[in-house]
Amino acid sequence: MNARITCPVLGTKVVSAEEAVAHIRPGDRVGMSGFTGAGYPKAVPRALADRVRAARARGEEFRIDLWTGASTAPDADGVLAEAHAIGRRLPYNSDPTLRREINSGEVEYLDVHLSHSAQHMWFGFYGNLDVAVVEVTAILPDGRLVPSSSVGNNKTWLDQADKVILEVNHWQPRELEGFHDVYYGTALPPYRQPIELTDPTQRIGDQYLRVDPRKVVAVVETHSPDRNAAFSPLDETSIKIAEHLVDFLQAEVAADRMPKELLPIQSGVGNVANAVLAGLSRSTFSGLAAFTEVLQDGMLDLLDDGTLDFASATSFGLSDAGVKRFMDNIADYKGKILLRTEEISNHPELIRRLGLICMNGMIEADIYGNVNSTHVMGSSIMNGIGGSGDFARNAYLNFFVSPSTAKGGAISAIVPMVSHVDHTEHDVMVIVTEQGLADLRGLSPRKRARAIIENAAHPDYRDALRDYVERAEAARPNALHTPHLLDEALSWHQRFLETGHM
Missing domain, CATH: 3.40.1080.10 (Glutaconate Coenzyme A-transferase)
Structure with missing residues (x-):
């Protein structure tokens, strides 16, 4: 037991990241926490990347489907991309290495609206979720989880996954408890009810995430910062x-x-x-x-x-x-x-x-x-x-x-x-x-x-x-609702590809 993990049951499941990733198999669909560089797992992705590289050295193929809330960081998306560990990714990415692999065709990318990503999971559109890897700030005595610096799709991943790996990050301030509102009133059609939120300040859910302790296969402790975004001075x-x-x-x-x-x-x-x-x-x-x-x-x-x-x-x-x-x-x-x-x-x-x-x-x-x-x-x-x-x-x-x-x-x-x-x-x-x-x-x-x-x-x-619009209007006087010159409409882009200038 320590100050961050006070649940007797989950306290017995503390292991190293290397031990935890043994629960992730080739072809698994893995849901990870993380949204815009905050609250993503810090140790498990790196350990998984090492495991993938070792498997590939033995001539074994090892890729996963990776689902998150949004972008993560170089020590999550980045290390997995460098190890060529990702076969399919959704719903948002900003890592340059993974972007290159998506654009080269190595990784399948599902660019879906963020509001759709969780519910499409509930609907079964992407298949079963095998493993959830979720960073939290603390585990309470009754097993409830104090969320981290992002919430994202974590509730859905914890609910839907067959197996759960928790990362307890001691870098996240313990005082984050009380900053969260986790809504558990969602139902599938045709049983949905109105969400009774009428003011941005209103609480409609719980302060904590929930998980079935029987699904938790590993708890990993970390002390690592989020990937904080540096902003340029105003220009x-x-x-x-x-x-x-x-x-x-x-x-x-x-x-x-x-x-x-x-x-x-x-x-x-x-x-x-x-x-x-x-x-x-x-x-x-x-x-x-x-x-x-x-x-x-x-x-x-x-x-x-x-x-x-x-x-x-x-x-x-x-x-x-x-x-x-x-x-x-x-x-x-x-x-x-x-x-x-x-x-x-x-x-x-x-x-x-x-x-x-x-x-x-x-x-x-x-x-x-x-x-x-x-x-x-x-x-x-x-x-x-x-x-x-x-x-x-x-x-x-x-x-x-x-x-x-x-x-x-x-x-x-x-x-x-x-x-x-x-x-x-x-x-x-x-x-x-x-x-x-x-x-x-x-x-x-x-x-x-x-x-x-x-x-x-x-x-x-x-x-x-102006010239384009005027010539488009003149070319088709009976098609003036949205005038276009179809042979020129994308010529600016083609010119840039050929000459480096539109």
Whole structure:
């Protein structure tokens, strides 16, 4: 027994990571904890990678299917990818080694909406879950589990897996107990009931995860940090994007389309998202609430300065400095931060009911408002759709944000036709770049094209985009709803592949 493992039954199952991975077999479907670099297992993936390499040295094939909440880290996705241990992966990945293996065809990748990943598991779409490997902060005397720095799909993995391996991470602050809300009211159709959450601050579940102790085959102790995300200093481009977005929200309040404390906000991950949050901090807004996936440094800033009263998420996604700030002031954040299961944080019904303002990044948008969030030049996956579709489709108001160019101006983020569609024009309301903001609400396709070109496209590409639209309109005068030149629609991408410049 120790301070982190006080359950007599599970205390007898403490073993090394090397012993634990003996319970994982070739071909197993393995569900691991982890969401955006937080709360993923630290020791078992490395030990499993070693086991796979040893098997391959003996001439034996050893791959697993790997399911998580979202991305993990180099010491989880990364080490397994380096060992060529993954045959199929879902639902989101940001590891560069695994990305190369997905794009080379070595790994099958299922890029599903995060709100779908757990329920598709319940429906049996992916087959039986053989093993769950879940990081927790502590095991209580009665066997309940104090969750870690993310919740993600952990409840589902623990419920559905035949065997469970628990990692108890002593690095995670014991004071995390009380920061979680794990909802156990989900049922399969046709027996589903409404989820009675009407306010981002509301608790509807338990503080703890549950597991059948008979399924637990191993408990591994670790003392390892999360993969904390370093954020770049705010640059001029990100600041301009944030200013456009904040000015727009202030105008919406002035027009009485939302209250002065806004509606609950959701923000994607990354430097631009943090810049937008910083812009909110510099604004006149106060009393805000967040209902989102990931709590980044920018939201800690808003909580600290009083702009934000409460944040609901499924995971932390902090920098090293953000982690230190959180740990140093963890008692002050209790009651202001709540981590929920992924099936709740991304639930379409709740997103629509709460009326979220959703802000997510994009790779490119086309002149009619279709958005590509996932693929470079049509074929190569970047990370995945994540939760952006969950939020955009059901938002009260959604924004897709990006610098107007990439690769030093060689790539335009606004193109005649996107090379891959994740969010159709029907689901996209506002596109923001450092050049300006295109409000697409209530506009027909041709008016959307003018708004996007004049407000969001980089000046170096505007004349070419105007020319494309004018020639498309002239070429087919009886097909003017969404005019396109089909032999040119993707020519910008082809030109980049051939010359390195659009």
